[in-house]
Amino acid sequence: MSLRIALLGLLSSSGPASGYDLTKKFEVSINHVWQAGHSQIYPELAKLAADGLVTVEAEGARGRKTYAVTPEGRAEVHRWMMEHVPAEPARSENALQAFLLPLLDAPEAVAVLERMSAVSRARLGHLYELKVANPPASGRLGVHALELGIMQTESFLTWATTTIDALRHDA
Amino acid sequence: MSLRIALLGLLSSSGPASGYDLTKKFEVSINHVWQAGHSQIYPELAKLAADGLVTVEAEGARGRKTYAVTPEGRAEVHRWMMEHVPAEPARSENALQAFLLPLLDAPEAVAVLERMSAVSRARLGHLYELKVANPPASGRLGVHALELGIMQTESFLTWATTTIDALRHDA
DNA sequence: TATCCCATGTAACACGTTACATGATTAC
DNA sequence: GTAATCATGTAACGTGTTACATGGGATA
Incomplete structure (x- = not known):
């Protein structure tokens, strides 16, 4: 659909x-x-x-x-x-790894989170490039989605950083 | 898998x-x-x-x-x-609606964004309930994913609010 | 004895991914 | 002439959704 x-x-x-x-x-x-x-x-x-x-x-x-x-x-x-009311995704491999994180010991979990962070920083870079290439002229399809993508990726990074810090304090 | x-x-x-x-x-x-x-x-x-x-x-x-x-x-x-490096979702009906938002006129777009906000607030409420029910005892599967879900939903709400304001100013 | 919850499965269909397959046109 | 790009399709397979189907056990 x-x-x-x-x-x-x-x-x-x-x-x-x-x-x-x-x-x-x-x-x-x-x-x-x-x-x-x-x-x-x-x-x-x-x-x-x-x-x-x-x-x-x-x-x-x-x-x-x-x-x-x-x-x-x-x-x-x-x-x-x-x-149409959007069905929320509720199927994310990132979130699944986040969910299962407690199965790992602290250093392993930190390693996973750091890998996730690296991927997210790359994604963020890609989105910024798109933004520069497609300057935010209103009326252009996709401007709002780009802002959304950037915010979501940034908040994912914040979560990863916070969680890494917490795990380091626990250990 | x-x-x-x-x-x-x-x-x-x-x-x-x-x-x-x-x-x-x-x-x-x-x-x-x-x-x-x-x-x-x-x-x-x-x-x-x-x-x-x-x-x-x-x-x-x-x-x-x-x-x-x-x-x-x-x-x-x-x-x-x-x-396993998670494949990023890149298939979200919410994001697709965000993408296509410029096809609508400003009042319509605001209506869509307000509906999205309402759904997100409900989701946020649900996640808070889960958090209260499952207090953050480390070692419990899912604690981190719950925090992630809350942060992502909050950042979605921030995006929606910001976008509504911008559209209201344009109009 | 009727209803609700436990408990397991299958089938049909829709959607997505990867790989296969083909051929025309352009640029070097 | 040969490689890259344009341009379209199909087939096999895996995953996900909805609906169908069945029956045992507990409780009122």
């Missing part, structure tokens, strides 16, 4: 695009929010076309198909945004 | 339990970190037994089977904790 919304959303904001284009756009923008590879995107576009939410606007060289959102497609995104 | 680890982790910490017990434990403790229903848990326990990571310690009334972790099972959790 959400993949269709993501595709319709991108098409709504950026205008017509091919499956190939959308795959690339996923990689560079929406990726930190919703991942999908071409093997998921192509069949989903076909279904969206069958359901009348997008149309094949043009067929170009190399079998390239350019898709455009229909009014029904726009309505579908709008409805989802206004009515 | 992660479901096995979650099951092995619970069995490691709490001692032998049945599929039914584990299903209940998921609901009240690990649930905010990794969800699973009985229809996933029963087959997974069978596989774990087939792989020698747990054993059927006893068979009681009503076909009840009590599972216990084997040393191999403990080793498996330990290895996963030390070696």
Whole structure:
């Protein structure tokens, strides 16, 4: 369900695009929010076309198909945004490792937390790059999600640091 | 993969339990970190037994089977904790709505953000209850994950509030 | 004896990942 | 001509969700 919304959303904001284009756009923008590879995107576009939410606007060289959102497609995104209450993720490997941390002894737990911190700092760096590349012009899809991602990653880092300190004091 | 680890982790910490017990434990403790229903848990326990990571310690009334972790099972959790680098979630309906927020006009966006806030406040309340019920005794599985969940939810709320304010000023 | 909780399972379907497979066009 | 990139798809497999199905034991 959400993949269709993501595709319709991108098409709504950026205008017509091919499956190939959308795959690339996923990689560079929406990726930190919703991942999908071409093997998921192509069949989903076909279904969206069958359901009348997008149309094949043009067929170009190399079998390239350019898709455009229909009014029904726009309505579908709008409805989802206004009515759908997001299911909270509640399935995070990071959180699972956090949960099971007490199974380790203190030095091991610290090592795990430090690895997590390193990964998070890298992620944070990546998000800052995105922010610099896509300056926060309002109206641009993704600005708010980027801020959210940065805040969440920072708060994860704070948690990791705090927990490392606590474990060091215990030991 | 992660479901096995979650099951092995619970069995490691709490001692032998049945599929039914584990299903209940998921609901009240690990649930905010990794969800699973009985229809996933029963087959997974069978596989774990087939792989020698747990054993059927006893068979009681009503076909009840009590599972216990084997040393191999403990080793498996330990290895996963030390070696497995968690894949970041990168698939969150909340974040997707955040991403697509610019498709809405300001009052609509504020309404969406307020709904998100309400859900988050409820979640936060639930997590606080868990914290009170399970006082932070070190060594107890889940203490750290609970702190993490609370911090993440709080930072989500901060983001929502900040974004609402920004949208109100724009409008 | 009826209802609730214990207790376990299977089946159908949706979603996601990885790998396989193919071919056209462009740039060197 | 050959390598990189454009461009699209399918298949196999693993994981997750919902619904279906069954029955024993305790309690009112």
